[in-house]
Amino acid sequence: MKYLKVILVLASALVFAACTANKPIVSLGLVADPQYADQPTAGKRYYRESVWKLKEAVDTFNHYKVDFVQTLGDVIDTKWESYDSILPVYRRLDPHIENYHSLGNHDFSIDSTHMPQLLDRLSMPAFYYSYTRKGWRFIVLDATDYAFFSNPFHNYPLDDVDGYYQSTQGQPNHYAWNSAIGRAQQEWLKSELALAESAGQKVILFAHMPLLPEEDSHNLWNGEEILTIIQQNPSVVAYINGHNHAGSYHFQDGVHYVTVFGMVDTEISSYAILNLYKNSIELKGFGNQRSFRLKM
Numbered sequence: 001m002k003y004l005k006v007i008l009v010l011a012s013a014l015v016f017a018a019c020t021a022n023k024p025i026v027s028l029g030l031v032a033d034p035q036y037a038d039q040p041t042a043g044k045r046y047y048r049e050s051v052w053k054l055k056e057a058v059d060t061f062n063h064y065k066v067d068f069v070q071t072l073g074d075v076i077d078t079k080w081e082s083y084d085s086i087l088p089v090y091r092r093l094d095p096h097i098e099n100y101h102s103l104g105n106h107d108f109s110i111d112s113t114h115m116p117q118l119l120d121r122l123s124m125p126a127f128y129y130s131y132t133r134k135g136w137r138f139i140v141l142d143a144t145d146y147a148f149f150s151n152p153f154h155n156y157p158l159d160d161v162d163g164y165y166q167s168t169q170g171q172p173n174h175y176a177w178n179s180a181i182g183r184a185q186q187e188w189l190k191s192e193l194a195l196a197e198s199a200g201q202k203v204i205l206f207a208h209m210p211l212l213p214e215e216d217s218h219n220l221w222n223g224e225e226i227l228t229i230i231q232q233n234p235s236v237v238a239y240i241n242g243h244n245h246a247g248s249y250h251f252q253d254g255v256h257y258v259t260v261f262g263m264v265d266t267e268i269s270s271y272a273i274l275n276l277y278k279n280s281i282e283l284k285g286f287g288n289q290r291s292f293r294l295k296m
Helices: 002-022 050-064 080-092 112-121 158-166 183-199 223-231
Strands: 026-031 068-071 098-101 129-133 136-140 202-207 236-241 248-252 255-259 270-276 280-287 292-295
Antiparallel strands (some): 270 280, 280 292
């Protein structure tokens, strides 16, 4: 009987160790481009359906007890009033799950008089910011920094905005609905990455616009500048974004570039849970979002 108890204790310890080994260090929910609007479906965009899709995503995040949720921009399609219908869905998150947003181009598809209230409406501490969890630093970039659609608020010299735009002449991303990350934000990003390096933290970057692959028509106007910063910082593990609703995955110089499938572009929904382990990251997709596990 004594030996049986010992065996049972050892077996329990092994099971516990296995469960602990399989448990992610950090788990987070990802949502890209709900783009809610009270308007009929147009092509592949099911605008009204984003409310129930987001509810399903929130219920899933609660079930898996994620640490936090990061939305990658374009909560709405147009109109300030659209926020009144879609943002309350996030309140269904369990109290321990924190909720973060980044800005997308459609978030600025509102009357310009409301733009000064945008950060408060999305409960964002700043246009770009960071937070840390268990040895990881998460950096939220403002990909809408220099853009025609956001300039009624930022009021940068129009020649500066147009300079970024014109630099893409003849390239796939030469569209006015794209944008650039300016010098001030780039310097801030460098300082954040330096802090992560000195603290021994791994880094994940979040933004709305993609950087890769090069032929993506949705890419940031000055993506090469941001890629150079990333390539100079070995602490960066992944860059995760929305904007291109088709989604994509690209690997370059040790960094994973993930575009999350747009929630608005499907009848069934699309969202993901990102699990971070010591030596790998797992993207668990739901709906139209594919799943994959990536080594670090």
